[in-house]
Amino acid sequence: VGLSAAEVKAETARCLHCDCRAKDDCDLRRLATRYNAKQNRFSGRRRTIQAVQVGKHLIYDPGKCIACGKCVYLTAQAKETFGLTYFGRGFPMKIDVPFGKTIDEALSTSTAKRVIEECPTGALCSVNPGGL
Ligand code: SF4
Numbered sequence: 001v002g003l004s005a006a007e008v009k010a011e012t013a014r015c016l017h018c019d020c021r022a023k024d025d026c027d028l029r030r031l032a033t034r035y036n037a038k039q040n041r042f043s044g045r046r047r048t049i050q051a052v053q054v055g056k057h058l059i060y061d062p063g064k065c066i067a068c069g070k071c072v073y074l075t076a077q078a079k080e081t082f083g084l085t086y087f088g089r090g091f092p093m094k095i096d097v098p099f100g101k102t103i104d105e106a107l108s109t110s111t112a113k114r115v116i117e118e119c120p121t122g123a124l125c126s127v128n129p130g131g132l
């Protein structure tokens with residue numbers, strides 16, 4: 001189903017990051033569309049953009065993370081030695097790998113697959129556009 005001209009205009013003002021691998025199954029995008037969310041409605045501080053991490057299996061783009069905690073829960077459930085965890089509190093809080101380890105040291109292949117499936121945005125996605 002195509003978009004009308006008005007819908008294209010509204011979408012490009014909000015998302016349409018055509019390079020985002022989650023653009024077809026992003027919950028954030030789906031819900032923002034459903035509730036007509038506008039990212040400029042509330043002005044104020046913005047989070048500092050952090051570097052994208054690229055591993056063997058997945059790409060972690062912190063700029064797309066909404067701190068839902070699903071990946072933290074799943075890596076703990078899988079009993080990963082390092083996994084992913086919360087750093088800091090409040091506004092600057094971020095999700096990252098503890099002890100300065102790499103994303104590859106943090107996640108086994110099966111856990112990487114799981115967090116890619118469950119991440120509601122494109123923050124955790126497969127290096128292979130076809131999936132792991
Ligand atoms: S993660 Fe962000 S850029 Fe990617 S589809 Fe969702 S809202 Fe758009």
Ligand code: SF4
Pocket residue numbers: 064065066067068069070071072095118119120121123124
């Ligand atoms: S599952 Fe995705 S959006 Fe949720 S905290 Fe982890 S990286 Fe962020």
